Amino acid sequence: MRNHKATTAAAALAAALLLTGCGGGSQGAGAKTVPGADTTGSATPSASASATPADRANRPKVTLPAGDVLTFDPEKTGDPVKDTILADNAGYLRAIDEAIDKQDLRSKNLAFYSADQARIGNAEWIGGFVKDGTTVTGTVRYFNRQVTVDKDGSAGLTYCGDETKGFTKDRKTGKVNVTPPDKDSYVSYVTRLRKNTQGVWQTTVVNSVRGDQKCQP
Template identity: 75%
Template sequence: MRNHKATTAAAALAAALLLTGCGGGSQGAGAKTVPGADTTGSATPSASASATPADRANRPKVTLPAGETLSFDPETTGDPVKDAVLKDNAEYVRAVDEAIADQDGKATKVAFYAKDDALVGALQWIAAVTKQGVSITGTIRYFDRQVSVRQDGAATLTYCGDETKGFTKDRKTGKVNVTPANSDSYISYALVLRKSDKGVWQATKLSSVRGDKKCQR
């Protein structure tokens, strides 16, 4: 993890087991291989994915802490299935940051949007940041979000993150740890999501590459 730079929620999931602490200098997440995270599957939604059942989910209200802003581009594509994936993924990212701000180790809202490896990583990350005594502040931008729906009904989502204006803040002093931007301020992500029986697209697997050149724009 880069010194004092706010590793975003999604990146942290992949890097959780490598975390050494924000004061430990620069550390990239490196390339992680996630089974099924490729986008070689059909870009056309399968019959099961297209026939979206009635949304029975009572989605929790997620609130980011004061001083933190997340942006997602694009938010919609015009395709109802892909738009549902994008929307639930954005709430997943927000839920992790909310849990960090609230020092909520149970992270019940995160569990609403994630399961399996993605949930385990999120809980580890939330616990690690809480122990360090910092929260996330500033503006973090997610862009080039691309969804593909596979023949098996799962979805893959890739996107980039820009942390050049996102930082950590000391909980006790309120001091924002501002650091200059560099290549590690940009991260690429690849996720696998599956729809729950309530119609929620839950993240199940995630990989990230910190410092990925394709995101440095």
């Protein structure tokens, strides 16, 4: 399981880095929310919700840590708009793990896929791993991914995370912190996304609940 508590120092460092480098809103991280939670916030202006081939161009290359695997179900729905949203959500989640491994609170790849509260919440989450001296490894399965596109051009995406085979790893010793699976190995996510002028569906708000009954096997 990849749960941890972001320390005050880590959160302060994240906020300071964002204020000087990225900007953003506010989002918390804690034992019951991963990675971050917020129920309010402004959304950035967007282009229309229509998808074109150009929408999938120029996505950055994201490199996961060695031994880290993320799977997504479903990956596609057959609807071009929803499929772009699912793909950008997958890019967002991969960028989080990449930033954790690189200890990069100013990750350009993560900034590419996130904005507003989600961006500062991600930095707090990553800062907790930096403080703990850990990275991530193993397999995390994201499932029951469901997209709703709203009339205002924004989108909602809900999904579950299965961390029964996903763990943290000590950077110095390389020891994997294996924990037995339990109800807290499953996390529910409710997210908001908005398409920016470059055609990228950026995650702007994340609400998560560890141990949510609806994600239990």
